Amino acid sequence: MSEEKTASPKIFISYSWKPEENKEWVLDLADRLHREGVHVIIDEWDLAKGHDKYSFMEKMVNDPEICKVLLICNDDYVIKANNRKGGVGEESLIVSKEIYSSADQTKFIPVIRSSKDGSPNLPTFIHSRIGVDMRDPDKFEERYEELMRDINNKPKRSRPPLGQLPSYITDDSVIVYSTAHKFRPLKEAIVSSKPNTNALMKDYFRELGETLLSFSLSNEEKEKPDFDDIVVDRFNQLGPLRDEVVEVFSLYINYNKDVDSDLLISILEHLLNIEVKLNNIIYSSAPYYNEHISLFLNEMFLYLSALLLKYERYSVLKDIVTTSYWRESEYSADINYISCAKAFNKYLQSLNEYRTKRLDLRHYFLSSFILRSRNANTYLKFDEIIEIDSILYYLGLIYGFDWSPRLSCYSRIRFLYPFFQKMKSKRFFNKAKTLFDVESKTELIEKAKNIKTENHYSSYYYNIDNINNILNDNNIAIVN
Template sequence: MSESTKSPKIFISYSWQPIQNKNWTLEFAERLSRDGVHVIIDEWDALEGMDKYSFMEQMVNDPNIKRVLLICNGSYQAKANDKKGGVGIESMIISDEIYSQADQTKFIPIVRESKDGKACLPTFVNSRFYIDLSDPEYYEDNYEQLLRNVFDKPKSSRPPLGEPPAFITQDDPIKSQTANKLLPLINALKNNKSNTEIFINEYLDVFINSVMEFQFSEEEADRNKPLDEFVLERLEKMSIFRDEFLLLLKTYSKYSTFDTEIFHKFFENLLSRTLNSQYSDQGISDHFNFFNYELFLYFTSFLIKNELFKELQYMLYNPFLISKRDRPIEPIMYYHLNKPVYSLNKGRSERLRLNRADVTADTIKERIHEDFKFDEIKETDIMLYYVSCFQFDPSTFGHFAWWPHLTVYHTYRLPIIEKCISERHFNKIKSLFGVQDKDELKEKIEVIREKGADRIQRFHNEFPHLTNVFDFDKIGKYK
């Protein structure tokens, strides 16, 4: 038995009048005893020949007495205030203890009676928190509260302290713009305010504007240091935006119904702005390319982790409407958020002779967010590739399909697919492949095989072929 659950000792101070109060108190003491509390009360512990005032003083001052319960009815209130009788003596002893001791939690008023809507509390405790046992409707709940107090087992306890969000510890003025919008947004979500959507849209607009502050200036375009160094420096500073975005997702999904259109519009705007950045055609927007890829990876991982599959299906099958420079608006799919990062994969790898298959993948792994496991992000990367195979377009696929960088870290198991032995799980994720049942899924995968849509050669990128990943005999085997 732990220290906190050993029988704690308590002393009960009460008035013998009226007789109903004495009888109630004795029944109350008996119940506490049955519930493991060592009760000391004059009726049981003050023997003949003992000095009753000395007994009371000893009980109140005894360090082994964990709690002193004051049973407050009209008689107890009057006698304590008038300093009459045993209650009056006890009240003087107790009030001296209360005002002279640092630990004031030892004394708990128990309200037995109220008059004119006010608890019958003596003056010396009328400003203290009390437990109300006067109302039969709430008696059991409040009795449980008392027991938890005596045994130091509160119903709720303080959660462990975490680290302050990154935007709190950063001093960069660009980042503070987003922080100034994020804090009131989180407050609006937690308090269910009616104007939450306005806060979200304002925050996401400022978010994109702040990200765009990191595009290269003309002077930086004539750089005197390797491009990959510039890119990594910017990515380090832009980490704050990824972390803020994940905090927003976590808070938003907890306190609000998930409106996918808000985030579809956000990624559409982010993609449009970064594609139209000043130097996007000069190979020095790789930090934007990496940032878009990483952010969408985490966004998708979050949806999968929280089983928001319908919301994810909306994101993956509804095109973004993008106008690049002066060209007409063009519908493009989510895999345009995954554009090559040449400065890392080619420039940095060759310059430093790293002999690495994919420096983008290495960088994602090095920057992993504490709320996610790398295997989760890697599985998301593969799923986004598989879904792009179902959207196969021979005219563009070779250039713009989702490239699963993280598969250079070899993958042999995909839990999200393996769980399809559960009919319930399969019915949740089947919309990601645009099918209604496993027969249709089988037909589509056969078309993918015939067209060669799963065309990544498994040299460095080792993971299951789409034609082999599903065991159709086992799909939906269990309810």
């Protein structure tokens, strides 16, 4: 089917014949514009002998079919326009009258060809008009495109469609977190690779910590027998904040060639100590009244780990799972450093015991069911969260921390997750081996064989296979 032909825009060019090179430059410009679909009216082509030149000029300036009038402003044009001399002077009188009486302020486009004291040299009657600066021959093509876009009303950046007001304006029930004003400049800094990105990251997560503190239960709420209802409700209220944090991590990991492990570890350590401050205990047989924060941090660590896996930042993932996290404590120094599992994979007593018993629920781990109910977001599918939960378990066997893969029961894949399926490729293994801190297939298989820990997660609930059935000679680096 043939496309409908677009009508050519019609323009008039007003210019000075002096000096001769200016006239030649203008005619070259007119020739190119005409060849590229712009109907150019210019005296050299359209004013025949015997025509009244002043009548011609007036008609061109006032003709409604002329969509644009180009005013080619070189030194001679400016002098004649200001002094009202010659054809240019007559045209300037007509143009100035039209400019000041017309509602259409975009019809007349100054094309700047000369300077005065370093600034564009323009006639007085258009000195405040925005024009196309064509003084620099090296930028001619860039400015020519700008001129063509103006003539055809096709700006390089158009106004986007008018959207709807944000929900935090229109919906009084929407919670606006104090991190929002930190999030916007941080997002811009990440995308633009600004040097202050890391500082803004720290600033954002400090604000996040203060926000989490505001979600703590009051002493009065802790005394209620159904305090666990409040815990679940507070966790659900943190859903939009979870999405904001995941977007920060996703942008940071995706846009940074060299992700800073130390920065991520310091952020995680800071948030861990916010949780310690909230609970104000280290060991206790009583329920933790702020375990919605513990579950939020568990979820955040899973998403961060899954994003690092997705974007193949294996060395960074190894760093955050193998580091010992410092936890503030009034007790002896030997418990001040804990593994990622003890920091972000806690057993949540208020949910998995107290609430399950109070409501007579049939969930082995209610906390996992709550995570699943919240589901994933734009950046990750929940299957990817289940996968990283199981991978963290296997990494724990290798590096000596006890990660409980409580989400594995929801897996639709029996044992061999996509990451391990891809390990069959030699190329992929050579990228991923840094995660296991090995140099060869043989070294990794030996590591797996030397693990003597009994697999107490092999029940139907966990859906976890023995590590030697995963990391063996039949599954690693067998295809090119």
